[in-house]
Amino acid sequence: MKVAVLLTGQPRCVREGSWWWHNNCSPIGKDYHMDFYVHTWDPGEPNQYGHIRTEWKALDINPQYNPVMDNYTTHLNNFITPILEYNKTDEKTKYINDHVWTWFNSYHIGQFLSTYEATKMMLNTGIDYDFVIRTRFDSILNPMSNEAWMSIFTAIKSHTETSIFVPWLFIQKGLPMLGDLISVASFSSWKKYAEHLKGNLFDLLTKDKLTLYPLNEGNPFITHIIWTMLGMPTNTQFHPISGAMPVDFRICLYRPKGWNKPIEESTYEELAKHYTNTEQGRNK
Numbered sequence: 001m002k003v004a005v006l007l008t009g010q011p012r013c014v015r016e017g018s019w020w021w022h023n024n025c026s027p028i029g030k031d032y033h034m035d036f037y038v039h040t041w042d043p044g045e046p047n048q049y050g051h052i053r054t055e056w057k058a059l060d061i062n063p064q065y066n067p068v069m070d071n072y073t074t075h076l077n078n079f080i081t082p083i084l085e086y087n088k089t090d091e092k093t094k095y096i097n098d099h100v101w102t103w104f105n106s107y108h109i110g111q112f113l114s115t116y117e118a119t120k121m122m123l124n125t126g127i128d129y130d131f132v133i134r135t136r137f138d139s140i141l142n143p144m145s146n147e148a149w150m151s152i153f154t155a156i157k158s159h160t161e162t163s164i165f166v167p168w169l170f171i172q173k174g175l176p177m178l179g180d181l182i183s184v185a186s187f188s189s190w191k192k193y194a195e196h197l198k199g200n201l202f203d204l205l206t207k208d209k210l211t212l213y214p215l216n217e218g219n220p221f222i223t224h225i226i227w228t229m230l231g232m233p234t235n236t237q238f239h240p241i242s243g244a245m246p247v248d249f250r251i252c253l254y255r256p257k258g259w260n261k262p263i264e265e266s267t268y269e270e271l272a273k274h275y276t277n278t279e280q281g282r283n284k
Helices: 014-025 048-056 072-088 091-095 098-104 107-124 146-157 187-194 197-204 209-217 222-229 268-282
Strands: 002-009 033-041 068-070 131-136 139-141 163-166 169-172 175-178 182-186 237-240 251-253
Touching: 002 107, 014 048, 014 139, 033 048, 033 107, 068 072, 068 107, 072 107, 072 197, 091 209, 098 107, 098 209, 107 131, 107 187, 107 197, 107 222, 131 139, 131 187, 139 268, 146 163, 146 182, 163 187, 169 237, 175 222, 175 237, 182 187, 197 209, 209 222, 251 268
Parallel strands: 002 033, 002 131, 033 068, 163 237
Antiparallel strands: 131 182, 139 251, 163 182, 169 175
């Protein structure tokens, strides 16, 4: 079974996240072959590239598929400038409030662009994987055995439609949102959803911008909503893993501030509690 892991976004807590993944929740053994495709934004720190490659055991089929670091400001400007030009003369732009455009013209949009770039790296190899996992550097997944992963993969196989599996789904005021710290899908489903993700995002912000109208009232969970909107062109279905599959599938983020215990000695319950307390403190 061939599994591609797409590691995307800001390179936060590289050592802690990689140790946790490879030691506590990576499907390994004779039944699995796993490749890592890494796209991230250059944090301007020396030796970060080699650090990511070493810690995450990134793919080495060909040098062009080594970890890619892009300058975020340049990448964002190249993407957003034609969108702003388009919207200057589009009558529909006035129906979307300014705070929505401000949200997109910021660091938030980087996760979607990074996911597209990592997907493109994977597809360019020509390898047909069985499953794709997308996650981020600082994700802390509840420890998963090979048997638990097999339960998830078996359940995914039973879905013939384009389906992405995520930790949770929630609907608020009619807007669907999903847990985006990790996604799992069959190769065919992920290819259909993400192969043209950048173009679909461009369309969402230009000719299809009225789709964004429900965000005008203000919503702190725009990121979680946009992932679902990007599934509209491909008729993608999103399914929760938690509560729908016979596995204990929980995930949080590693938060180094205020945490003095080595990752090797930490438990998921401890890290999840610290993450929850940190998030509550930020939202006060």
